Amino acid sequence: MKSDIEDVARDEYYARMALRGLTPLWTVMAETVPPEPVPACKPAFWDYADDIRPALLEAADLISADEAQRRVLILNNPSLSRGATRTLLCAMQLIKKGEIAPAHRHTQSALRLVIEGDGAYTAVNGEKTYMRPGDFIVTPAWTWHDHGKDTDGSMIWLDGLDIPLVNHLGATFSEEYESPQVAESRKPDHSRARYGSGLLPLEPVATTHHSPVFSYPYEKAREALELLRREDEWDASNGLKMKYANPVTGGHVLPTISSFIQLLPKGFVGSPYRSTESTVATVVEGRGRARVGDQIYTFAPNDVFVLPNWTWASLEADEDSVIFSYSDRATLEKLGLFREQREPCRVVA
Ligand SMILES: [Fe+2]
Incomplete structure (x- = not known):
């Protein structure tokens, strides 16, 4: 048993060590090496129809895309100073006819999921791809990219980036191009034609950190899900969930971010699941509920919600629902840190 004298001596020692920038591990062991992950943020939810969309339309009258560089609203998780999770940022962007972002x-990797509207394009290193609702667009790190819209009306898409992760690692660089647009380098959708149809060129394809495909059309993903549902093999937690893949390597489309599309049939009640990945999800089609930690979110098309790391979550669908999500799983897998757990408490490393 410790004496009062020992207590005083230790407290005095800890105080002196603190002044020297030294921390005795035994005083912080529990928080430094916890027995299992402590969620890095809380669940969060954004209502598209009531909150995000009206806010974007208001911004459309307030500032031009040129003035803003990007007319983007960041979806901030209230439990964080910035970002949707500790590794991922989520935002919504609006562009109007005639505008160029x-x-x-x-050096941050980015992805887009088109929410509404038609006729806008994203150009990656001078190659345009025209975007339609549900399309998934990849903007790899350090590639020049601009967005524009020549047709009537506005267009809105979700932006997902690994900004918090890259900033945390201290590896952020950015650069403005010398003019608003990069000159056309290839015909629109060249990369999708060359790599994105289950075909690859005969000559060797260089392996890069990211997918050579910049655009994954929704109609192809939806068709795949619809064909697979006939086989009636549903994951008890995730329904029918597929990852977007680099067709050359079979890996994730970006080095740090994984992206997924999943179908939940009407009446689906998922069993609880958690993993070490932090996920941002948005609803492409359908309605239902997401139970995340101690929260229950009722979701409708284009709503966004966060599934924090190591937090039990389950999904329920009142009608056929399609969920797009992205996570830091690609990073965790590379580091050997991805783990998942399903009820009843079976860990798969
Ligand atoms: Fe960007």
Whole structure:
């Protein structure tokens, strides 16, 4: 048993060590090496129809895309100072007819999921792809990219980036291009034609950190899900969930971010699941509920919600529902840190 004298001596020692920038591990062991992950943020939810969409339309009258560089609203998780999770940022962007979001590049990887509207394009290193609702677009790190719209009406898409992760690692660089648009380098959708149809060129394809395909049309993903549902093999937690893949390697489309599309049939009640990945999800079609930690979110098309790491979550569908999600799983897998757990408490490393 410790004496009062020992207590005083230790407290005095800890105080002196703190002044020298030294922390005795035994005083912080539980928080430094916990027995299992402590969620890095709380669940969060954003209502598209009531909150995000009206806010974007208001911004459309307030500032031009040129002035703003990007007319983007960041979806901030209230439990964080910035970002949707500790590793991922989520935002919504609006572009109007005649506008150009000027070309730039950065070391953060980005993806888009088109929410509504038609006729806008994303150009990656001078190659355009025209975007339609549900389409998944990849903007790899350090590629020049600009967005524009020549047709009537506005267009809205979700932006997903690994900004918090890259900033945390201290590896952020960015650069503005010399003009608003990069000159056309290839015909639109060249990369999708060359790599994105289950075909590959005969000559060797260089392996890069990211997919050579920039655009994954929704109609193809939806068709695949619809064909697979006939086989009636549903994961008890995730329904019919597929990852977007780099066709050359079979890996994730971006080095740090994984992206997924999943179908939950009407009446689906998922069993609880958790993993070490932090996920941002948005609803492409359908309605239902997401039970995340101690929260229950009722979701409708285009709503966004966060599934924090190591937090039990389950999904329920009142009608056929399609969920797009992205996570830091690609990073965790590379580091050997991905783990998942399903009820009843079976760990798969
Ligand atoms: Fe960007």
